[in-house]
Amino acid sequence: MPSLYIHIPFCLSKCPYCSFVSYPGLDGLHQRYAAALLREAGELRKNSSIPPLTTLFLGGGTPTLLSGQDLATIVTGCTGLFGRSDQTEISIETNPKTVDQEKLILLRESGINRLSIGVQSFNDRELQSLGRPHSAADAAETVRLGRAAGFDNISLDLMYGLPGQDHHSWQQSLERALSLSPDHLSLYELTVEQGTPFHPRLEQGQLELPDEEEIAAMDQITATLCRQAGLARYEISNYARPGHECRHNINYWQNGPYLALGAGAVGCTDGRRQQKTTDPLRYCEQIESGQSTVQEEECLEPAASFRETVIMGLRMLRGVSRARLQRRYGMDLDGCYGDTLTRLIDQGLLEMTASHLRLTARGRIFANQVMADLV
Numbered sequence: 001m002p003s004l005y006i007h008i009p010f011c012l013s014k015c016p017y018c019s020f021v022s023y024p025g026l027d028g029l030h031q032r033y034a035a036a037l038l039r040e041a042g043e044l045r046k047n048s049s050i051p052p053l054t055t056l057f058l059g060g061g062t063p064t065l066l067s068g069q070d071l072a073t074i075v076t077g078c079t080g081l082f083g084r085s086d087q088t089e090i091s092i093e094t095n096p097k098t099v100d101q102e103k104l105i106l107l108r109e110s111g112i113n114r115l116s117i118g119v120q121s122f123n124d125r126e127l128q129s130l131g132r133p134h135s136a137a138d139a140a141e142t143v144r145l146g147r148a149a150g151f152d153n154i155s156l157d158l159m160y161g162l163p164g165q166d167h168h169s170w171q172q173s174l175e176r177a178l179s180l181s182p183d184h185l186s187l188y189e190l191t192v193e194q195g196t197p198f199h200p201r202l203e204q205g206q207l208e209l210p211d212e213e214e215i216a217a218m219d220q221i222t223a224t225l226c227r228q229a230g231l232a233r234y235e236i237s238n239y240a241r242p243g244h245e246c247r248h249n250i251n252y253w254q255n256g257p258y259l260a261l262g263a264g265a266v267g268c269t270d271g272r273r274q275q276k277t278t279d280p281l282r283y284c285e286q287i288e289s290g291q292s293t294v295q296e297e298e299c300l301e302p303a304a305s306f307r308e309t310v311i312m313g314l315r316m317l318r319g320v321s322r323a324r325l326q327r328r329y330g331m332d333l334d335g336c337y338g339d340t341l342t343r344l345i346d347q348g349l350l351e352m353t354a355s356h357l358r359l360t361a362r363g364r365i366f367a368n369q370v371m372a373d374l375v
């Protein structure tokens with residue numbers, strides 16, 4: 001089992017577009033939560049026999065709201081239990097204003113070797129409209145502190161398609177990001193999910209998002225600027241310098257197995273997907289009293305898992321490996337999709353190479369529609 005995800009569900013405040021498992025104002029629970037995570041890790045290790053981790057990812061929420069010492073204890077505790085090698089990728093997500101130099105040095109010394117910074121925009125007006133509690137200057141300072149602490153693998157998250165944004169402000173934001181020489185960029189279009197404060201505002205016409213033409217212009221700018229900066233697109237929303245692709249996320253896109261720890265975390269092993277209790281206090285109580293933290297469990301039938309593997313694999317530019325599908329499921333693409341596949345290829349949305357099935361450039365524009373046909 002190569003990958004372990006640890007969820008830290010705490011944030012400074014709740015962004016109005018956020019649908020992740022994250023809670024503000026639970027500072028008093030942080031240390032107890034860190035202890036519960038380590039206890040859960042010990043239980044998980046007892047029940048799994050695995051080679052050293054290839055990736056470990058601390059995501060959130062905002063993991064760096066925990067103290068540097070708690071985070072270092074979690075990382076060294078987990079790598080001690082599960083094992084690691086020199087090649088193990090250990091990532092942590094952070095947000096500006098939640099780290100200082102001392103904390104970053106401690107994190108680097110604990111073995112974390114990849115820093116993923118949630119910037120979202122380098123335009124202060126846009127940051128305000130997103131309810132982000134930091135400025136563009138704070139984000140740039142976090143990158144500087146990260147480099148000074150010895151992180152040579154830094155990723156920045158930005159969002160486009162924001163309220164009031166146009167392609168000029170996107171270009172400025174992206175140029176500012178690239179001027180900081182990131183090793184990796186995750187660039188996601190804002191999606192307004194039901195249940196978030198943005199949703200009723202959008203429904204009531206109080207939230208004006210850029211139209212399709214503006215989004216297409218932003219995509220064009222992204223392609224040009226990233227290429228010029230030497231960042232290759234390797235997944236629909238992700239760009240990296242050679243050798244800096246996120247291995248943890250590649251495992252997700254290959255629909256590979258992964259262990260998970262923490263409130264709201266989702267793990268997938270042996271054809272079973274489990275989500276842990278989402279409430280952090282309840283999670284701690286369950287761990288402390290030796291109860292199961294599994295809130296939901298889904299068993300994946302091979303045919304459903306095959307389709308999932310195809311859909312997720314198509315997110316990567318290289319596509320989904322035909323030989324790997326055959327080895328894993330004993331099924332091939334024609335057998336599963338028949339005429340649908342032929343139609344999507346004839347429409348120029350998919351292409352079959354000798355080794356892979358992948359989206360064409362046109363297919364990437366209509367990716368959601370293609371995926372819907374393949375579900």
Ligand code: SF4
Binds near residue numbers: 010013061062095118
């Ligand atoms: S910082 Fe991230 S996880 Fe936290 S509320 Fe904002 S979007 Fe959600």
